[in-house]
Amino acid sequence: MEKESKKEIKLIDLIKNQVKTDEKKLIESIDFEKNNEEIIQDLAKHNILNFGDSQNNDKKS
Amino acid sequence: MIKKVDKILNVCSFSFFDWDKINPAKGNNPNDPIDTFKKNNIIFGENGNGKSNLINIFKSLNGQDIELEKHWDYLSEKQEIKLILDNNSETFFINSEWSNNILHDKFIVFDKHFVDKYVHSLGPGDRDSSLRRQERGKNIIYLGNFASYNNEIDKIDTLKNTISEKNEAYLKGKEFEINTIISNKNITIEELQENKTKIEKLKENDLKNRKNKLEKEENKLDKISNALKEKDKIKELLFLDEIGTGFSLIAQMIEEGKEKEIEINPPEIFSFTTSKGVQATLNKIYHKKDFIKTGLSLLDSQKGICPFCEQKIKNGDYIQTIKDYQKIFDQSFAEEEQNIKKLLSEYRKVLEGIRDLQVSTKNKNIWKQIIQFISIDKELPNVFISDEDRDVIKNELSLILEKEKNILDEIRGTKIAQVRGIIEKTNKLTKEYNDLVIEINKKIKQLKKDMVEGKLVVQKSDIVKDISELDKEIFFIENKKSIKRYFEILKNYESNKKVVESLEKLFTLLKNKIIDEFNNFVSNYFSLIKSFVKEISPTMDIFEIEGESRYDRRSREATQCGFCIKYKGKECTRSLSEGEKQVIALSFFFAQLKKENNKKKIIVFDDPITSFDAGKRKSTAEVTQRETNDFGQLFIFTCDPLFREFCLNQFSDRNFYYIFKTKGSSSIHYVPKKRETIYDSFETDFKNMDSINGSNENVVIFGQKLRFCLETKIKEDYFGYSQDSLSNMIKQVSSKGKSKFDKLIDNKDMILQIYNYCNTGGLAHYPKDGSTSWNELKDKIKQYLDLDL
Numbered sequence: 001m002e003k004e005s006k007k008e009i010k011l012i013d014l015i016k017n018q019v020k021t022d023e024k025k026l027i028e029s030i031d032f033e034k035n036n037e038e039i040i041q042d043l044a045k046h047n048i049l050n051f052g053d054s055q056n057n058d059k060k061s
Numbered sequence: 062m063i064k065k066v067d068k069i070l071n072v073c074s075f076s077f078f079d080w081d082k083i084n085p086a087k088g089n090n091p092n093d094p095i096d097t098f099k100k101n102n103i104i105f106g107e108n109g110n111g112k113s114n115l116i117n118i119f120k121s122l123n124g125q126d127i128e129l130e131k132h133w134d135y136l137s138e139k140q141e142i143k144l145i146l147d148n149n150s151e152t153f154f155i156n157s158e159w160s161n162n163i164l165h166d167k168f169i170v171f172d173k174h175f176v177d178k179y180v181h182s183l184g185p186g187d188r189d190s191s192l193r194r195q196e197r198g199k200n201i202i203y204l205g206n207f208a209s210y211n212n213e214i215d216k217i218d219t220l221k222n223t224i225s226e227k228n229e230a231y232l233k234g235k236e237f238e239i240n241t242i243i244s245n246k247n248i249t250i251e252e253l254q255e256n257k258t259k260i261e262k263l264k265e266n267d268l269k270n271r272k273n274k275l276e277k278e279e280n281k282l283d284k285i286s287n288a289l290k291e292k293d294k295i296k297e298l299l300f301l302d303e304i305g306t307g308f309s310l311i312a313q314m315i316e317e318g319k320e321k322e323i324e325i326n327p328p329e330i331f332s333f334t335t336s337k338g339v340q341a342t343l344n345k346i347y348h349k350k351d352f353i354k355t356g357l358s359l360l361d362s363q364k365g366i367c368p369f370c371e372q373k374i375k376n377g378d379y380i381q382t383i384k385d386y387q388k389i390f391d392q393s394f395a396e397e398e399q400n401i402k403k404l405l406s407e408y409r410k411v412l413e414g415i416r417d418l419q420v421s422t423k424n425k426n427i428w429k430q431i432i433q434f435i436s437i438d439k440e441l442p443n444v445f446i447s448d449e450d451r452d453v454i455k456n457e458l459s460l461i462l463e464k465e466k467n468i469l470d471e472i473r474g475t476k477i478a479q480v481r482g483i484i485e486k487t488n489k490l491t492k493e494y495n496d497l498v499i500e501i502n503k504k505i506k507q508l509k510k511d512m513v514e515g516k517l518v519v520q521k522s523d524i525v526k527d528i529s530e531l532d533k534e535i536f537f538i539e540n541k542k543s544i545k546r547y548f549e550i551l552k553n554y555e556s557n558k559k560v561v562e563s564l565e566k567l568f569t570l571l572k573n574k575i576i577d578e579f580n581n582f583v584s585n586y587f588s589l590i591k592s593f594v595k596e597i598s599p600t601m602d603i604f605e606i607e608g609e610s611r612y613d614r615r616s617r618e619a620t621q622c623g624f625c626i627k628y629k630g631k632e633c634t635r636s637l638s639e640g641e642k643q644v645i646a647l648s649f650f651f652a653q654l655k656k657e658n659n660k661k662k663i664i665v666f667d668d669p670i671t672s673f674d675a676g677k678r679k680s681t682a683e684v685t686q687r688e689t690n691d692f693g694q695l696f697i698f699t700c701d702p703l704f705r706e707f708c709l710n711q712f713s714d715r716n717f718y719y720i721f722k723t724k725g726s727s728s729i730h731y732v733p734k735k736r737e738t739i740y741d742s743f744e745t746d747f748k749n750m751d752s753i754n755g756s757n758e759n760v761v762i763f764g765q766k767l768r769f770c771l772e773t774k775i776k777e778d779y780f781g782y783s784q785d786s787l788s789n790m791i792k793q794v795s796s797k798g799k800s801k802f803d804k805l806i807d808n809k810d811m812i813l814q815i816y817n818y819c820n821t822g823g824l825a826h827y828p829k830d831g832s833t834s835w836n837e838l839k840d841k842i843k844q845y846l847d848l849d850l
Binding site: 010011012014015018019022023026027030032036037039040043048049050051052 | 209210212213214216217219220223224227228231549550553556557560563564566567570571574575578
């Protein structure tokens with residue numbers, strides 16, 4: 001019997017082909033190991049979210 | 062990995078167990094130096110010797126709610142367990158608690174509990190229960206990593222909510238700021254949004270124009286409000302009068318019986334003299350005779366000479382003729398003089414008109430009335446001449462007076478050019494005045510008409526609207542920076558909202574995907590179970606093993622997974638034999654191992670083969686070896702000598718242990734591949750007993766060793782107890798030789814007496830009633846040594 005390969009694929013990776021480019025970019029910018037506030041900061045850095053503060057790249061530059 | 066169970070004191074049947082006192086230390090057995098648990102460990106013990114108690118210790122370490130009871134003979138004594146792991150870390154069980162969680166959730170145990178929890182009841186007539194379906198579902202969630210999938214979904218869900226809340230708070234905060242600005246103007250956020258394009262087009266340099274316009278509109282509103290309040294006054298409102306028509310140096314004169322327009326030429330009038338009068342007279346009659354024309358051209362230069370014959374006029378020559386002409390001249394001259402006087406008079410009238418020019422008091426009064434009701438951009442001009450111009454006019458009037466007194470004298474000093482300028486200026490002024498009067502009169506007329514037709518209310522409402530618009534526009538321009546910032550925030554808010562929408566979409570996709578994955582997993586899982594059934598018991602492949610499953614991550618019982626075995630489409634779980642049930646349970650367990658992600662776990666089998674025939678025992682040993690190979694450690698507990706031997710043969714890299722209970726205490730005995738070495742080791746200890754302290758602990762330890770030597774030696778060496786085939790068994794038995802068996806038979810009473818002493822006799826109750834002692838044990842050991850088995 002074949003050995004079962006260890007499951008490492010995330011569920012989110014399994015739906016990547018069902019979403020638009022923007023949503024794919026959103027998925028790729030989410031680090032599931034981080035807490036929500038850290039993820040929001042990352043999304044702001046990628047200019048996906050904008051709360052008008054210095055988190056955003058364009059505001060930094 | 063567990064290196065060894067170093068000590069067990071007063072836990073269930075292990076009243077006193079010390080690994081190092083029972084099992085040889087590394088290096089003491091040159092043939093088999095491995096004296097601690099290996100990756101694979103086979104532990105043999107007959108029922109009631111303490112296998113299950115050791116498994117319970119493992120389960121307790123695993124975090125299961127297992128009560129590790131005290132030995133019934135030592136209820137007041139303390140308990141202690143000490144385990145040493147392969148990294149030499151230790152874990153203790155003291156005061157009913159483990160010192161750490163190193164081994165928490167590190168075991169997967171196949172036992173009756175596992176079968177009952179996940180597969181089927183071992184009792185008769187008990188069908189699949191909802192609790193079991195839930196447990197199975199939970200297990201699948203664990204094995205399929207669905208908890209981690211669920212975490213992802215929850216992460217997306219909470220992230221979505223967090224962003225949404227943050228976004229709403231972000232907008233609300235900024236809306237509060239903008240509201241403090243716009244609320245004073247009664248402007249709403251919605252209105253601001255509706256006017257976004259308009260606001261963006263508004264320019265700061267339009268502010269002044271708009272403010273002016275607003276002022277005018279407000280003025281208009283005052284007027285129209287007044288008009289509405291005082292309608293009667295509007296009815297009675299008079300029209301303004303125009304002032305006199307333009308001043309002109311053109312006079313209406315009658316010449317030769319006809320009215321003619323003659324331009325007043327003051328220099329010419331003021332220079333009218335006799336000669337000029339004659340000249341003028343001649344000019345008037347020159348067309349009567351050609352010669353007169355010629356004569357007239359000569360009249361000035363040739364005084365005293367007839368202009369017609371060029372002779373001196375003397376001696377009355379031609380006198381009559383001249384007299385005739387003179388007569389004509391006198392009449393014409395007088396007419397010319399009259400004309401001059403008339404022109405002077407006309408000139409005076411013009412000048413006096415300018416000098417006396419002024420606006421009527423009536424107009425001024427009307428003006429005061431109408432400005433209450435009508436907005437007029439301009440004031441009525443002040444129509445009067447300057448002092449300087451007045452002086453010019455005055456001077457000109459003096460000249461006229463002087464000329465009138467001496468009509469034939471030439472008067473010098475006319476300022477006709479300035480007079481013409483004054484006339485032009487005055488005419489312009491009066492025109493402006495009259496134009497304005499016409500315009501205002503039109504407005505008065507319109508106002509009266511609008512009032513009659515009831516249009517003023519509508520007009521007022523329109524003005525109010527215009528004022529409101531202008532007011533807002535001015536406000537928008539003045540606060541454009543703040544408003545623009547708000548629009549940016551609004552744009553960000555909308556953009557963030559789209560992210561929230563995307564997360565919602567992802568959330569839904571993930572929810573659907575996890576169900577797909579769950580169903581796929583379940584299908585694959587049951588295929589695995591079937592394949593294991595086929596491998597362990599090939600004749601059972603005619604059975605269908607199915608599991609109806611459902612997954613609802615939000616419900617209290619998120620998952621359920623059924624389990625049934627069918628034969629020809631009919632459910633047949635209840636009619637399965639115990640062996641078949643055990644095959645299915647084992648297959649279920651192996652499928653679980655296959656799906657287990659954490660391969661560092663310790664696998665424990667608690668006698669998986671109790672109802673198996675030899676074939677299934679062998680295949681179980683094979684599958685167990687293969688399926689546990691990747692895991693951290695394996696413990697197979699069995700009471701079946703045949704299965705034990707299958708396992709010992711199957712696992713090349715393994716250690717073998719016996720569990721014995723002397724009734725005083727259970728103990729784990731390491732068994733080297735060459736068993737003689739352990740007998741030699743124990744028997745050497747026996748021979749040195751005189752030098753050993755006869756403590757209670759040593760009574761137990763030596764009692765355990767005695768039983769091990771007596772029982773295993775006779776069972777294994779004499780009767781081939783652990784051989785897997787009859788031929789091997791005969792081979793083992795015959796290798797002992799006839800004389801050994803004769804001795805065994807001759808001493809059977811002694812052997813049984815020692816065995817009973819270990820098993821149910823004096824040692825069994827030690828030291829509860831003091832029924833044995835170190836010396837008694839020494840006697841029994843001496844008897845054993847004397848037997849020379």
